[in-house]
Amino acid sequence: MxxxxxxxxxxxxxxxxxxxxxxxxxxxxxxxxxxxxxxxxxxxxxxxxxxxxxxxxxxxxxxxxxxxxxxxxxxxxxxxxxxxxxxxxxxxxxxxxxxxxxxxxxxxxxxxxxxxxxxxxxxxxxxxxxxxxxxxxxxxxxxxRPRGRVLAPFRDFLRVHLSFEDLGNLATQPTAHKDWVAALSAVGGIYLIVDSMTGAQYVGSATGSGGIWQRWCDYAKTGHGGNLRLHELCREDIARARHFRFSILETFSRSLARDEAIRIESFFKQKLGTRVFGLNAN
Known part of the structure; x- marks a missing residue:
């Protein structure tokens, strides 16, 4: 060899x-x-x-x-x-x-x-x-590794810590990152976004057939994923999303009832104080 x-x-x-x-x-x-x-x-x-x-x-x-x-x-x-x-x-x-x-x-x-x-x-x-x-x-x-591959092999959900650029590479080069796509598509979950400029946090949830992968692709496209306060940050500074970092707090079945996912999401918002001190508007 x-x-x-x-x-x-x-x-x-x-x-x-x-x-x-x-x-x-x-x-x-x-x-x-x-x-x-x-x-x-x-x-x-x-x-x-x-x-x-x-x-x-x-x-x-x-x-x-x-x-x-x-x-x-x-x-x-x-x-x-x-x-x-x-x-x-x-x-x-x-x-x-x-x-x-x-x-x-x-x-x-x-x-x-x-x-x-x-x-x-x-x-x-x-x-x-x-x-x-x-x-x-x-x-x-x-x-x-395949051309277009940037990230190391997927290891564990709790070790996920992606920059916004990493997320963009995943979304634009899914074939080169099949292990990541498969893992993130297989589960729903509660995720955390941290603005590395300020330390402010946002807690969100993902359910449905596309799991976390589909939800994070929304962020890769827009930077804010339609979230109110993240959208406000990106409107003030179009490049602000490049300071966002993405991790996973908990995983569950993609078929989990949306009401139950929101209950778990609310628990983490309260636990981390993201409504009062962070980026969650509700």
Whole structure:
């Protein structure tokens, strides 16, 4: 079976692997895919607490998933480094702590030509999962996902945490995400939408033949799904929906009576205070 180095070589990577590091990003306090969706991932990667990229001509970046699975997201040329400072942060960057002068700033340039592999190739990081940067040696390719695939495999309803961009990718690329479509279509449930700008929450419910999948497709199309206060936010700022994040609080049969679903929904609204402090109008 083809190895990872052979695969990127076939796509045009010609650097000496002895000067290349493989870097696995899996922050405990930051969601890497959310950083990418919001445009801050590459900034995050440039600022390091130690000179970990010294001696490298390139880094190969992956995002850690379950266990040792690691999803390829790009190759970057290391063009230089300097002492970090707040002045090196892009305008409006919310992560001001990255620019402290005790850190190192690397100038990294993304290499073109690997777009077809991004978010599709999943490699096995191996036993040294705690060592998040290593000199590049070959890795086993665990999976090559379908074109258009963005999300990791569906695992569990309570672990669902999707950005609005993720939701759009699901809705526009259902064939590439058959596992997600099947899971979300199979159940009704109570879901939570959080506005990541303010922390305000909205609780909703989904029943009927399409389950949660059909209801969330409405949000993917409009951003607000017809909900009053979400609609008001989107009317004030057409791009506001990109800050919404979607999760599932409880699942039940799609055939559950609507009155019972509303009763459960009301319980969660009361429990989370979303009528008084959140985005539920009723």
């Amino acid at each position: 083809i190895g990872f180095i052979e695969l990127i070589r076939a796509s045009g990577f010609a650097a000496d692997v002895r000067q290349v590091k493989l870097v696995r990003h899996k922050g405990d306090d930051l969601d890497m895919d959310q950083l990418r969706n919001e445009g801050w991932f590459e900034t995050y990667q440039c600022f390091q607490s130690k000179p970990v990229f010294d001696g490298c001509t390139h880094i190969v970046s992956v995002i850690g998933e379950d266990a040792t699975a690691s999803r390829f997201v790009g190759i970057y040329e290391v063009q230089g480094s300097t002492t970090a400072s707040p002045a090196l942060l892009p305008e409006h960057c919310p992560y001001t702590q990255w620019g402290t002068e005790s850190r190192v700033f690397y100038t990294l340039k993304k290499c073109p030509g690997f777009e077809d592999l991004e978010d599709r190739v999943v490699i096995d990081w191996g036993k040294g999962a705690l060592a998040w940067h290593q000199w590049l040696t070959d890795r086993t390719i665990m999976e090559i």
